[in-house]
Amino acid sequence: MMDLLAFARGPGLKYAMFVFVFGILWRLIGVLLLAAKVDRSEPRHTASWKGLRLIVLRLWPRREFLQRTAAIQILGYAFHIGFLVVLVFYLPHVLFFEDVFKGLLGTNLHGLLGVSWPYLPGGVIMMAGTVTVAALVALLVHRLVSPVKRLLSNFDDYFSWLATTAPLVTGMMAYSHVGPPYQTMLAMHILSVELLLLWFPFGKLMHAFTIVISRAVTGMEFERKGAAL
Amino acid sequence: MTPAETEPEHPLELDAPRLSVKQPEVRLDRQGEMEDTERVERALRHFIRDFGRTAALYLESCVHCGQCAEACHYYVATGDPKYTPIWKVEPFKQAYKREYGPFALLFRLLGLKPKLTVERLQQWQELIYDACTLCGRCSLICPAGIDIANLVSLARHGMSSAGLVPHELWAVAERAERQGSPLGATPKVFQERIEWLTDEYEIEIPLDKPRAQVICTLSSIEIMKYPKSIVAMAKVMNHLGLDWTFRSDGYEATNFGMLSGNVRWQKDMSLKLIQAAIACGAQTMVLPECGHAYGAVRWQGANVYGKPLPFRVLHISEFLAENVDNGRLKLKRLAKSATYHDPCQISRRGGATAAARTVLAALGVELREMTPAADMNWCCGGGGGVVTIHRADPLRYKVFQIKMEQIESTQAEVPVTACSNCRQTFDDGQAHFHWDKTMHSLLELAADNLEESPR
Numbered sequence: 001m002m003d004l005l006a007f008a009r010g011p012g013l014k015y016a017m018f019v020f021v022f023g024i025l026w027r028l029i030g031v032l033l034l035a036a037k038v039d040r041s042e043p044r045h046t047a048s049w050k051g052l053r054l055i056v057l058r059l060w061p062r063r064e065f066l067q068r069t070a071a072i073q074i075l076g077y078a079f080h081i082g083f084l085v086v087l088v089f090y091l092p093h094v095l096f097f098e099d100v101f102k103g104l105l106g107t108n109l110h111g112l113l114g115v116s117w118p119y120l121p122g123g124v125i126m127m128a129g130t131v132t133v134a135a136l137v138a139l140l141v142h143r144l145v146s147p148v149k150r151l152l153s154n155f156d157d158y159f160s161w162l163a164t165t166a167p168l169v170t171g172m173m174a175y176s177h178v179g180p181p182y183q184t185m186l187a188m189h190i191l192s193v194e195l196l197l198l199w200f201p202f203g204k205l206m207h208a209f210t211i212v213i214s215r216a217v218t219g220m221e222f223e224r225k226g227a228a229l
Numbered sequence: 230m231t232p233a234e235t236e237p238e239h240p241l242e243l244d245a246p247r248l249s250v251k252q253p254e255v256r257l258d259r260q261g262e263m264e265d266t267e268r269v270e271r272a273l274r275h276f277i278r279d280f281g282r283t284a285a286l287y288l289e290s291c292v293h294c295g296q297c298a299e300a301c302h303y304y305v306a307t308g309d310p311k312y313t314p315i316w317k318v319e320p321f322k323q324a325y326k327r328e329y330g331p332f333a334l335l336f337r338l339l340g341l342k343p344k345l346t347v348e349r350l351q352q353w354q355e356l357i358y359d360a361c362t363l364c365g366r367c368s369l370i371c372p373a374g375i376d377i378a379n380l381v382s383l384a385r386h387g388m389s390s391a392g393l394v395p396h397e398l399w400a401v402a403e404r405a406e407r408q409g410s411p412l413g414a415t416p417k418v419f420q421e422r423i424e425w426l427t428d429e430y431e432i433e434i435p436l437d438k439p440r441a442q443v444i445c446t447l448s449s450i451e452i453m454k455y456p457k458s459i460v461a462m463a464k465v466m467n468h469l470g471l472d473w474t475f476r477s478d479g480y481e482a483t484n485f486g487m488l489s490g491n492v493r494w495q496k497d498m499s500l501k502l503i504q505a506a507i508a509c510g511a512q513t514m515v516l517p518e519c520g521h522a523y524g525a526v527r528w529q530g531a532n533v534y535g536k537p538l539p540f541r542v543l544h545i546s547e548f549l550a551e552n553v554d555n556g557r558l559k560l561k562r563l564a565k566s567a568t569y570h571d572p573c574q575i576s577r578r579g580g581a582t583a584a585a586r587t588v589l590a591a592l593g594v595e596l597r598e599m600t601p602a603a604d605m606n607w608c609c610g611g612g613g614g615v616v617t618i619h620r621a622d623p624l625r626y627k628v629f630q631i632k633m634e635q636i637e638s639t640q641a642e643v644p645v646t647a648c649s650n651c652r653q654t655f656d657d658g659q660a661h662f663h664w665d666k667t668m669h670s671l672l673e674l675a676a677d678n679l680e681e682s683p684r
Contacts (some may be wrong), residue, residue: 031289034282040531042538044580050308058374061296064601065370068299076294112349146293147310155341157293202332207373214372217283222376223530226580228369228604 006182008190016194023201028209051223055215056145070144075135079164082132088170089120122175129172136165156203163199166192241401241413247657248412249617250400256620260356260392260399268391272350274673275492276321276387277329284383287594288325290373291315297367302607303360314367314377318355318384320349350393357384359621361412363488363521364573364608374396385490394489395621398614402485405449406494409501409510411485414452416477421626422452423475426460429478431667434508437518438474444540445475445513446482446502448519451651458518458649461676462545468679473515479505482522483650488614489527489572498510499525499533506540513541515548518672520612520648527579542573545672546647550587559680562593568641569596570632570655571606572648585647585671596637607631609646611654629658636666647671 061069087093094117098108110116120128140161141148170192173183199205222229239250263271298304303312310316327333327342336342343349350560365378388394395403405411414422423436424655435441445466451458466473479502486494503526506514516522527542543551552558569585576582589596597605610628615621632655636644644666648654655668 027289031285032282034285036282037532040535040537041528042531042541054374058372061370061372062605064605065296065299069296069370072294072296094291145296148304148623150296151291151310152295152313152316154293171237202335204292207290207292210286211292211373214286214290218368218374218376219284221283225578228577228580228582 005187005190008187008194012191012194016197020197020200024206024209027201027206031210032213033225039224040223041225045223048220048224051219052216054219054229055212056122057219057229058215062185065108072139075142079132079135079139080133082128083164083168085120085128086125086132086171087120090171091119091122094119109208123215126172126175129168131163133172136168137160138200159199160205161205163192163196163203163205167196230309237306238495239404239555243412243453245657246660247611247616247653248403248450249619250397252619253396256396258351258393258396260394262578263392269345269346269350271357272387272391272393273324274498275330275390276324278384284380285325286329287373287375287377288322288419290375291322291411292373294372296370296372298329300366300370300531300548301630302364302366303608303624304539305500306627306631307383307624309637311356312360313656314361314381315371315375316355317361318377318380320345320353321380321384321387322557332684347391347393349393350388350438353384354388354393354395355620357388358398358613359615359618360624362573362608362610362612363402363613364612365578366573366605366608367578369605382487382490385488386492387490389490389492393524393646395493395618397617398485398489400616401495401614402489404489405481405485406497410449410452410481411450411455411483414449416480419447419452419475419480420477422456424460426456426463430460430659432460432540433464433467434459435474437477439509441472441474441509441511443471443513443515444479444506444509445473445515446522447475447480448483448517448522448649448652449481450519451517453596454653455649455670457673458670461670461673462515462517462680464676465549465672474509475579476509477506478508479503479629482516482519482526484521485614487525488521495525495529496533502526503530503534503538505681506538511540513543513548514538516542516544518572518647518649518652518670520572520579520650523579523581524574529568544579545582546575547581547582548586549672549675550584553587553591557572558591560588560591560593560675561678561680563674563678565594565643566639567592567643567645568599568636569637570599570603570609570636570644570651571603573608573652574644575647579603581583585645586644588671588675589645592674594643595641597641599635599639609651609654609658611650612648616650616654616657624658625654626658626661629662632667633658633662633664643669643674645669645671 025223098117102108170189174177174189179185242249242251297315298313301312301314323342324345327336361381363378367377395674401411423434427434445462484495484498486498516526523544531538609632610625646668652668
């Protein structure tokens, strides 16, 4: 079983990172290199960059929509924030990132900024993980029962859900020593992370990058017209 | 011969509360003779040709959250998930990923997206045309910042190239291209209408002045159905003592080329107006009470023309507001309560939300806003060419009920709008539901209450 772990930690991670980075670049560049249309209409507001505020505005629905969408918004935030907390503040993850930093920059965060990467106690991480998985399950159920979302959904939606949830579940199982031996569980965890990295550039997970650009473009276009943001 | 009789194939329905061609006995929702494969190929080519970086970015950003459904009057009124705004472009979204996106090869190899078929496009015709007024409410809810209404417009480009436009909308657009007006208001009819109004209302209406500072334009709906609106425009212009004119070589501001998705016709229609304005050396073009005309000329005109327009373009509500603000236009106070129906393309999508309210304030009415109002207003359900499509009537009446409830709950005496297309949609809805509320025109309200003070 050590072999699996060694593969996951070594070449597996390397290849997954490669696909992750180049896949993202390929998809972003493929879109951003397309010709942009020049708008020759006389702008109502010349400072169209002010439309960039849409990036922030669209973090939360307008009052008029809130009643119909608030519950789903909250669940969405719960799993996004929870996922980030687990990813960024769990000590073994911190050590891993510090290692990567060191490899890339020759120094860790402390050497660079004089502050250490903060981390949270394992118990807190487990709580965040539980909330995250619960929110993800709730959202999956909603996707399956809401006629609108069921209609819109395809392979991407379900597979992206799996790729997001698997690292959380395997990680929490490894932490609490549930299921297979720790070494195996750890290998499963790292492999599931690699699945996430491999899938990331191809499906909807890419919204992590595209959403900001899309909001920015729309915001500037609408601001130019003085239209509602 | 009345204009309605000039067209045996698609006679007009000029006595109806809303204007369209007569309800076709046999629907011809396909135009032109071509193989199915060619239709699909054309739909794809034109959809793809017309979108640049922004549209591609939009299609890459959707996470299928489904929130746009909650913003759409069609979904809210029916609860049918097929009316979810982003679903209306689903065949094109899939085709983009399969044929054009950065991973197109992968999608094709793995067969993840089905090949586009003509049956699928025909199935979507209802969603792209009958069930979208391009009102853009969904574009305000999308967490990914996708301008969904814009994507539906692009899908219409593809559908039009494939000859898959609903019968009446196509017939109306084709007539507009051929005769210069979607409703038979040919230049000759227009000239006669102006002569008649000049006599009937004893008002000077300049037509075809070789030079003028301001060129005024109209919607066929006004020429054929609300001629008082033309008089109102003339009254205001004369009152302000402006050097202005209508031009018989460029008067029709509606753009059914745009609404049907025919890019070439859209260009022809816009160029007529632009060239007429340039011919008379106008510094300002005033657009009529018509929502989509504003989108077509104010925001797309220069892009169709290929360079900035050498004149300003103002919607009539903006024109009135500007003259209220600079003190040239004084209005009598109207001791009534009113509510304002925002035309989507003027307010939400056009940025002129404040203009009408400035005019209403000058009229001194007690403005009772709807909930929601202004940028978040519900569409009347008749925009985007929908009001011409008979097949869409039952659905249109459903979404119109949202509007009726909104207006009823303000308990305002006078509902006002600044779009003739909204107005005829209201007239039609009023007749259908035997409703006691009649929609009024902001321009006519202003023209009826000019303060006759020496300038």
